[in-house]
Amino acid sequence: MRIALASALALCAGAALAQDVVRIGTEGAYPPYNFINDAGELAGFEIDLGNEICARAGLTCEWVTNDWDSIIPNLVSGNYDVIMAGMSITEERAQVISFTQDYYPPTASAYVALSEDADIMGVVAAQVNTIQAGHVAESGATLLEFATPEETVAAVRNGEADAVFADYDYLLPIVEASGGELVFVGERVPLGGGVGAGLRQTDDALREQFDAVITEMKADGSLNALLAEWFPGDEVPSY
Amino acid sequence: MCDDPANLDTLLWFVCYLTTGKHLAFYGAFGTVLLLLAVTAPVALLLGFGGAIAARSRLAPVAWLGKGYIAVVRGVPDIAFFLFFVIALDQGLEWLRHQWLCPDWTEPVRQGQNFLVCPEAKLPLATAPQWIHEVYGFALAVVTFAIVFGAFAANVLYGAMAAVPRAQIETAEAYGMTHAQAFRRVLVPQMWVYALPGLSNLWMILIKASPLLFLLGVRDIVYWARELGATQTPRFTDYPHGDWRMWYFLFLLVFYLALTRLSEIVLGRVMRRLTRGQAMAGGEVQRRAEAAA
Amino acid sequence: MTCWEIVQAYALRSLGIGERLLPQVDITLCHQFTLIGSGLLWNVYFGTLALGAGFFLAVATALARQSRHAVLRKPAEWFVFVFRGSPLFIQFFFAYFLFLSLRGTFPALSPLTSAAYGALFVLFLNTAAYSAEIFHGALQAIPRGDLEAADAYGLAGWRKFRRITFPTMLRLGWPAYTNEAIFLFHATTLVFFSGFPAAQQRGDALYYAKFFADRTFNPFVPYPILAGYFILLTLGIIALAGLIQRRLNRHLPAVPGPWRPRFRLVR
Numbered sequence: 103m104r105i106a107l108a109s110a111l112a113l114c115a116g117a118a119l120a121q122d123v124v125r126i127g128t129e130g131a132y133p134p135y136n137f138i139n140d141a142g143e144l145a146g147f148e149i150d151l152g153n154e155i156c157a158r159a160g161l162t163c164e165w166v167t168n169d170w171d172s173i174i175p176n177l178v179s180g181n182y183d184v185i186m187a188g189m190s191i192t193e194e195r196a197q198v199i200s201f202t203q204d205y206y207p208p209t210a211s212a213y214v215a216l217s218e219d220a221d222i223m224g225v226v227a228a229q230v231n232t233i234q235a236g237h238v239a240e241s242g243a244t245l246l247e248f249a250t251p252e253e254t255v256a257a258v259r260n261g262e263a264d265a266v267f268a269d270y271d272y273l274l275p276i277v278e279a280s281g282g283e284l285v286f287v288g289e290r291v292p293l294g295g296g297v298g299a300g301l302r303q304t305d306d307a308l309r310e311q312f313d314a315v316i317t318e319m320k321a322d323g324s325l326n327a328l329l330a331e332w333f334p335g336d337e338v339p340s341y
Numbered sequence: 342m343c344d345d346p347a348n349l350d351t352l353l354w355f356v357c358y359l360t361t362g363k364h365l366a367f368y369g370a371f372g373t374v375l376l377l378l379a380v381t382a383p384v385a386l387l388l389g390f391g392g393a394i395a396a397r398s399r400l401a402p403v404a405w406l407g408k409g410y411i412a413v414v415r416g417v418p419d420i421a422f423f424l425f426f427v428i429a430l431d432q433g434l435e436w437l438r439h440q441w442l443c444p445d446w447t448e449p450v451r452q453g454q455n456f457l458v459c460p461e462a463k464l465p466l467a468t469a470p471q472w473i474h475e476v477y478g479f480a481l482a483v484v485t486f487a488i489v490f491g492a493f494a495a496n497v498l499y500g501a502m503a504a505v506p507r508a509q510i511e512t513a514e515a516y517g518m519t520h521a522q523a524f525r526r527v528l529v530p531q532m533w534v535y536a537l538p539g540l541s542n543l544w545m546i547l548i549k550a551s552p553l554l555f556l557l558g559v560r561d562i563v564y565w566a567r568e569l570g571a572t573q574t575p576r577f578t579d580y581p582h583g584d585w586r587m588w589y590f591l592f593l594l595v596f597y598l599a600l601t602r603l604s605e606i607v608l609g610r611v612m613r614r615l616t617r618g619q620a621m622a623g624g625e626v627q628r629r630a631e632a633a634a
Numbered sequence: 635m636t637c638w639e640i641v642q643a644y645a646l647r648s649l650g651i652g653e654r655l656l657p658q659v660d661i662t663l664c665h666q667f668t669l670i671g672s673g674l675l676w677n678v679y680f681g682t683l684a685l686g687a688g689f690f691l692a693v694a695t696a697l698a699r700q701s702r703h704a705v706l707r708k709p710a711e712w713f714v715f716v717f718r719g720s721p722l723f724i725q726f727f728f729a730y731f732l733f734l735s736l737r738g739t740f741p742a743l744s745p746l747t748s749a750a751y752g753a754l755f756v757l758f759l760n761t762a763a764y765s766a767e768i769f770h771g772a773l774q775a776i777p778r779g780d781l782e783a784a785d786a787y788g789l790a791g792w793r794k795f796r797r798i799t800f801p802t803m804l805r806l807g808w809p810a811y812t813n814e815a816i817f818l819f820h821a822t823t824l825v826f827f828s829g830f831p832a833a834q835q836r837g838d839a840l841y842y843a844k845f846f847a848d849r850t851f852n853p854f855v856p857y858p859i860l861a862g863y864f865i866l867l868t869l870g871i872i873a874l875a876g877l878i879q880r881r882l883n884r885h886l887p888a889v890p891g892p893w894r895p896r897f898r899l900v901r
Contacts, residue, residue: 123468131568133577138568140578141362164471169558172848179456179851180467225833239654246833252571256584257831259572260734262747279574279581417861420823421840425857428847456851549721556827563727570731587731593724594716601719 123162124308125182126152130167131250132272134332135188135297138167147332148186151205152299154324155315171230171249174198177300183308184301188269190233190294200303202312204296205325207339211237213287214273215258215265220287227254227263233293234267258284271333346579358580367565371596374551374562377483381547384487386540389494396499407495414492420553426485427557431464438462482557490547497539502528504535534615541608548600552593566593637664648672648836656835656845663855666846670859673839674867679750680822680838684757685815691758692765693800699770710766717763722756722821726828729756749830757825761818765811772807773799805882812875816868839863 128136128148136146144165156163166182177185177199190209191201211234213222226243228235229251238245246263248254255276257263266273270290277284301309319325326340333339343349343357358364395407414422435458436450443459450458460466465473505528513523555563570586635643643653645668657665698710717725733746746752776799784798804811823840826832832841839860846856 123470125467125471133574137577138363140580142364142366143362145577166471166474175848175851180460180463183467244834246831247835248831250567253831256572256734259584260737260747261741261744262734262737262831275574275576276572279576417864420827421843421857421860421864424840424844424847425853428853432853451852552721552723555723563724566727584731584734587728587735590724590728590731594720594728597720597724598716602715 123164124156124184125164125166126184126186127166127168127173127177127182128152128185129170129173129187131170131252132188134271134275136186147206147328148188150328150332151319151325152184152186154319154328155312158315158318159311161311169249170232174300178302180302183305184299184312186299188272188297189300191296191298192233192294195300198303199300200305200309201298201300202309203316204298205316205319206297206329207341208292208294208296209339210270210290211267211293212270212273212290213265213267214255214277214284215287216261216284218285218287220264222265222267222288224264225262227257227266228268229254232268234269237291237293238267255284271339274335343579354580361580363565363569366560367562367569370560370562370565373479373559374554377479377486377551377554378547380483381486381490382544384483385490385494385547388487388491389496389498392491392495393498393502396495397502411492411495411499414489420556422489423485423553423557426488427481430481430484432456435462435464438464478557479559482554482559485557486547486550490543490550493543493546494540497536497543498532500539501532501536505531537608537612537615541604541612544604544608545601548597548604552597562593562596566590637662640664641668644668645672646675648675648838648842650834650836654834658849661846661850666843666856666859669842669846670839670856671863673837673842674863676749676825676836676838677819677822677867680754680757680825681815681819683754684761684822685818688758688761688765688818691762692769693803695762695766696769696773696803699766700773713759714763714766714770717760718767722760723824723828725756725760726753726824726830729753730829749825749832753825753828753830757818757822760821761814764814764817768807768810768814769803771810772803775806776802801882808875808879808882812872812879815871815875819867819871820864 128144130136130138130144132146134147136144136148139145144167149165152163152165155161168176168182170187173185173187173189174195176182185199188206189195191204195201213220213226215222223241223243225246226238226241227246227248228238230247230249235245235247246254246257248257251268251272254263254266254268255273258266265287273286277286299312301312316325319328320341329340330338342353343360346354346357349357392407392410395403396411398404398407435456439446439450439458439462442461446459448457450456465477509527509531510523513527514520518526552561552563554561566589567586570584570589572584573581575581640662641664644657644665646652647656647669649672656669695710695713698706699714701707701710730747730752733743733752737744737747746755780798780802781794784794789797823838826837826841835845837845843856843860847853850856
């Protein structure tokens with residue numbers, strides 16, 4: 103919510119980072135990437151990963167939740183320093199913020215509906231400001247936008263939308279738990295350049311720190327272990 | 342007991358479900374709402390008092406300021422004000438600090454779509470712990486509520502001050518009291534009974550405005566009701582359930598009905614107490630009722 | 635894009651006509667004026683229809699509250715209590731989720747999950763409850779002499795209501811009812827922030843104002859524009875209500891003091 107503040111100049115940021123607290127912004131509503139667990143705490147793949155990155159880089163990290171809708175503006179204005187919120191790397195976003203390398207491989211998006219013959223060119227629900235929403239708008243289907251991912255699925259359940267279009271990995275556990283009520287429809291669509299952490303374009307030093315740890319974790323297999331833990335199933339993503 | 346909820350019977354399942362950490366946060370949020378009401382009401386009353394005095398001032402510019410405050414805030418719709426003030430206050434404060442702390446800064450503060458002040462001027466400082474960020478967010482919300490409701494209170498008090506019979510003040514001045522003394526000793530004590538109906542109404546409106554905290558980014562009861570009521574998949578929770586948002590919001594509805602009803606009863610009692618012995622219609626009705634009994 | 639082109643592209647955007655994507659970069663004043671004005675169409679839609687329909691329910695409820703029969707009086711009292719005693723914001727949320735779950739059992743009710751019908755329905759009930767309270771007060775304030783005179787002239791039942799009770803009630807309640815109309819128009823800005831989804835980003839004036847504030851990070855332009863539009867709208871309502879007021883009071887000899895509008899922000 104709070105909206106102002108500064109994107110620190112590169113030189114200030116670099117000097118200040120060593121002992122500063124790094125604030126990581128996330129949505130807290132996008133399992134398995136990030137969500138709030140029964141205990142009321144943040145949990146998920148990105149929480150584990152972010153904590154590991156901070157531990158290895160010797161940073162003190164603090165998690166902040168922010169609505170998806172305004173997650174980029176609040177980064178730019180300095181309310182937090184990093185976004186880890188299942189955010190796909192896209193060209194449009196890269197014009198405003200900078201990304202680390204991907205820590206989740208380029209992913210597929212999928213349609214889910216109540217039956218396999220559902221009309222994916224009809225009314226399709228998607229979360230605002232996502233690559234999926236952009237894709238639906240371009241496809242010519244009627245886009246129904248919601249603020250949170252949960253609401254997009256609810257819209258299909260109650261018939262408000264014919265289908266929902268979202269990350270395959272977000273939809274998979276929901277479809278599995280629905281006991282046949284929800285099914286995947288049509289082909290999966292590869293979108294985006296993988297999921298990465300977003301930073302202000304002036305924060306090069308911090309980005310390099312994050313990048314170095316991600317490279318290290320890819321090399322020693324610990325990232326794959328985390329992926330296997332949070333995205334189990336037939337097709338475990340891996341590097 | 343709650344280690345394996347899947348095997349509990351319905352009653353125990355609900356006992357465990359309703360005491361998860363997430364639910365405790367939900368219950369805590371009711372405290373946030375009550376805290377907002379408890380803090381906002383006196384601050385708004387104070388602002389309103391200041392506004393009413395300013396509007397009555399014999400100095401024209403001060404009177405314009407007071408009347409302008411009342412008119413502007415009351416003339417513009419709803420939540421637009423809430424949404425606006427929270428950002429405007431934050432940016433305004435940081436801009437002032439920026440001017441004060443970083444006089445040598447040459448870059449423009451507003452660059453295209455960004456609002457950039459120097460790091461020392463940030464509020465709270467980027468290095469501050471998370472709880473300070475949260476308190477600051479809540480404080481902004483309280484100030485926003487107080488500004489908006491202060492204007493309403495100012496209007497009510499302005500009317501109440503005008504309603505005190507002129508003869509009362511003239512008598513006070515005839516006894517040799519100064520203007521300020523007459524104001525303090527005669528006008529202020531007497532105006533409350535005239536102000537109370539308006540202030541009661543304002544309190545009700547304040548209660549009903551409190552869920553708008555949600556729009557100001559505070560994690561309030563609306564946030565948690567939406568979060569808790571949403572469909573939960575078994576992989577991420579021990580308590581999977583379907584879409585229960587309707588029931589959570591029904592609970593909020595009942596909570597607010599109880600709160601407004603309770604306020605109505607309490608304020609009714611206060612009004613009866615205050616009108617006792619007053620030379621007003623209400624006092625007259627009471628007097629007759631007592632005489633008849 | 636010139637301003638005229640922007641107007642062509644976005645003036646009816648809130649109804650789904652025109653440019654599909656909302657402006658993303660190079661947002662000008664013209665964009666903001668056009669799109670926020672476009673959203674105002676929804677506020678007018680909600681306000682006008684809810685008031686128009688709510689008026690009749692309000693009169694009926696106010697009469698039911700006068701009734702000697704508890705069967706009529708009790709439901710009316712509860713209706714007013716529930717809608718006046720709880721925040722409209724929560725009513726919107728609850729109603730939306732209620733309509734969603736009803737949809738499974740009664741497919742005919744499915745339009746109610748859209749803002750255009752569902753939120754309108756809630757606003758209709760809400761304004762009916764608030765107006766019923768106003769008319770209830772007005773009914774009680776009708777001078778007894780007027781009613782006795784009606785009896786003396788042999789008026790009774792429907793004719794007495796239509797010729798005496800109703801016009802007097804309307805005349806007495808009109809100033810308060812005008813305020814209610816203004817608040818209702820202000821309250822329509824809550825619709826798209828309370829669960830009801832904005833299909834294809836078709837929203838009301840505040841929806842677009844917030845869109846611009848989020849996008850440009852500058853609240854000092856879109857919200858004052860919104861405020862300006864609403865002040866115009868409010869003045870329009872006051873002017874219209876004044877005309878009707880004059881007609882209602884045309885038989886009265888003395889002109890009462892100038893009526894001053896009162897504003898209330900939230901309900």
